[in-house]
Amino acid sequence: MSPPAATYDIPVATNGNGLNVNKDLSVKTAGRGQAKTLAEMENQWESFTFAPIRESQVSRAMTRRYFADLDTYAESDIVIIGAGSCGLSTAYMLGKARPDLKIAIIEAGVAPGGGAWLGGQLFSAMVMRKPADTFLNDVGVPYDDEGDFVVVKHAALFTATLLAKVLAFPNVKLFNATAVEDLITRPAPTQQDPKAVRIAGVVTNWTLVAMHHDDQSCMDPNTINAPLVISTTGHDGPFGAFSVKRLVSMQQLPALGGMRGLDMRSAEDAIVKRTREIVPGLIVGGMELSEVDGANRMGPTFGAMALSGVKAAEVALAVIEE
Numbered sequence: 001m002s003p004p005a006a007t008y009d010i011p012v013a014t015n016g017n018g019l020n021v022n023k024d025l026s027v028k029t030a031g032r033g034q035a036k037t038l039a040e041m042e043n044q045w046e047s048f049t050f051a052p053i054r055e056s057q058v059s060r061a062m063t064r065r066y067f068a069d070l071d072t073y074a075e076s077d078i079v080i081i082g083a084g085s086c087g088l089s090t091a092y093m094l095g096k097a098r099p100d101l102k103i104a105i106i107e108a109g110v111a112p113g114g115g116a117w118l119g120g121q122l123f124s125a126m127v128m129r130k131p132a133d134t135f136l137n138d139v140g141v142p143y144d145d146e147g148d149f150v151v152v153k154h155a156a157l158f159t160a161t162l163l164a165k166v167l168a169f170p171n172v173k174l175f176n177a178t179a180v181e182d183l184i185t186r187p188a189p190t191q192q193d194p195k196a197v198r199i200a201g202v203v204t205n206w207t208l209v210a211m212h213h214d215d216q217s218c219m220d221p222n223t224i225n226a227p228l229v230i231s232t233t234g235h236d237g238p239f240g241a242f243s244v245k246r247l248v249s250m251q252q253l254p255a256l257g258g259m260r261g262l263d264m265r266s267a268e269d270a271i272v273k274r275t276r277e278i279v280p281g282l283i284v285g286g287m288e289l290s291e292v293d294g295a296n297r298m299g300p301t302f303g304a305m306a307l308s309g310v311k312a313a314e315v316a317l318a319v320i321e322e
């Protein structure tokens with residue numbers, strides 16, 4: 001249901017171009033038309049009040065929804081680990097293509113977005129090489145066209161726009177400030193490896209708990225079952241490359257390839273091309289992949305993150321529809 005049109009019938013001192021206090025201190029008010037002195041406007045605020053509420057109503061409004069979501073997404077169709085540029089791009093493509101799927105995004109940070117709030121170092125503009133501009137057009141992010149690449153004037157414009165679109169999908173739920181601290185597995189022996197497993201969901205905990213298991217008594221986790229997990233946990237940060245490191249420690253991968261030095265041209269092609277299902281039930285995309293395959297890093301360009309997300313979504317749909 002779209003929100004009702006905002007009708008501010010409150011003493012807002014503006015003439016449509018921001019506060020306009022003309023020389024005799026009288027100001028125009030929005031929608032009323034009569035001039036009003038600042039003193040009169042202040043006086044009117046004196047009678048202003050919000051509708052009544054009780055604290056428990058706020059608590060119930062939050063907790064009722066959160067625990068209903070936990071119940072709904074306890075069995076998800078797809079879990080995406082990491083709400084960085086790749087994870088959000090994956091969620092956008094899946095949320096749009098398959099409104100019938102329940103998609104849970106687990107993000108360790110309070111703020112989703114990963115490394116995509118700045119373009120590089122502390123510079124705000126974000127570069128994406130073509131053809132990633134097609135993704136920006138799809139999401140509705142404006143940019144400057146520089147020929148072989150495009151520039152979004154602020155990385156936060158990309159991330160905030162993409163995040164807003166993802167959160168608007170009724171079949172996508174973001175659980176932020178929540179860490180995946182393990183993977184659910186099921187035996188899936190093969191001739192080559194009798195100990196092979198397939199991934200069947202994730203093990204989660206509040207991030208602050210997940211980061212402090214060493215200095216507090218055990219606090220057991222929660223779980224989400226899902227036949228398909230897409231891991232986009234990046235290459236750095238407290239949990240970087242989480243899933244592929246866990247695959248090594250559970251002997252499902254022999255070792256990590258280790259991210260190579262920066263080479264923009266080879267890195268971006270490699271990340272997109274190699275986005276794939278690493279073990280049955282687990283697709284890996286974005287910079288987490290560079291830790292698996294020893295791909296180069298690309299530095300401050302984000303086209304591969306977006307298109308790795310596009311590919312991860314396509315791989316996921318192919319796996320589901322197999």
Ligand code: 48N
Nearest residue numbers: 082084085086108114115180233234239286287297298299
């Ligand atoms: O932004 P990131 O780190 O990862 P990607 O792959 O989406 O984007 C990578 C991109 O930002 C770059 O690194 C750029 C292109 N630079 C490259 C270079 O050469 O330096 O997002 C990963 C997200 C973060 O928000 C983490 O908090 C989250 O994943 N995360 C987790 N969330 C839940 N559980 C976990 N175990 C976990 N691990 C990471």
